[in-house]
Amino acid sequence: MSGKFSMTRQQQITQQEAWALVAYADRINQGQYIKFPKYNQDTGEITGRPNRDLIREQLVMGMLDINDADRALGEKMYDHFRGLAFAALGGQRFTNYDQKIMNLISKDTVPAGLSMVYLAPMAARYRRELEREEKNKALEKIGVTSIHQGSIGSPFTGKMVIVNKFVGRTFLGSIVKATDGSNLYFWTSNKMIDVWPSEPTPFAIRATVKAHGQTREGYAETRLTRVKMV
DSSP states (O other), X not given: OOSOOOOOSSOEEEHHHHHHXXXXXXXXTTTOOOSSOEEOTTTOOEEEOOHHHHHHHHHHTTSTTOOHHHHHHHHHHHHHHTHXXXXXXXTOOOOHHHHHHHHHHTSSEEESSHHXXXXXXXXXXXXXXXXXXXXXXXXXXXXXXXOOOSOTTOEEEEEEEEEEEEEOSSSSSEEEEEEOSSSEEEEEESSOGGGSOOTTOOEEEEEEEEEEXXXXXXXXXXXXXXXXXX
């Protein structure tokens, strides 16, 4: 791609160019997706420019600052998100935003205007999805070997690492999924979510075995109650 042009709705660019631009803005913002300008409160100086503005500037400049690493990462992201289109063939339901992305990915070229606004956040999403995939692979390995621990009502002690933690929706407290490296555990608590250490920090607990259940994937899960860190 050469020459200069303004970012307009009519201008068409290739998928490779579009995703290289997404990768470029991600590189400049060091992996952050910035939606609105950031300012130094003392000096008023801009400390972070929105990804879409960085992309718009590169389009005007003829993609002058796009490098090989941007193109390589862009290609990886493009390949990854094309899976959305294949998932659609299987009847998977999408959000309106996902549907817009799927429609853009299914074409050879995309408009350089509004389309890039939709694509600008996708590098951050790509990174989150890779992390989730890696976590799911690790959990699958643990799930295969997971067995129920202790008898119901018996005391339990162990060293845990958080798998996931959520704010309670119907009660004030937290929902926790954890592992000791070989087995899966679940508990609810009236403690706030920030009390539980984030992955991968290990922590010791004392609790009571409440039930023997299964995860959504069918893996054995020991459910605990009265969980306290020790």
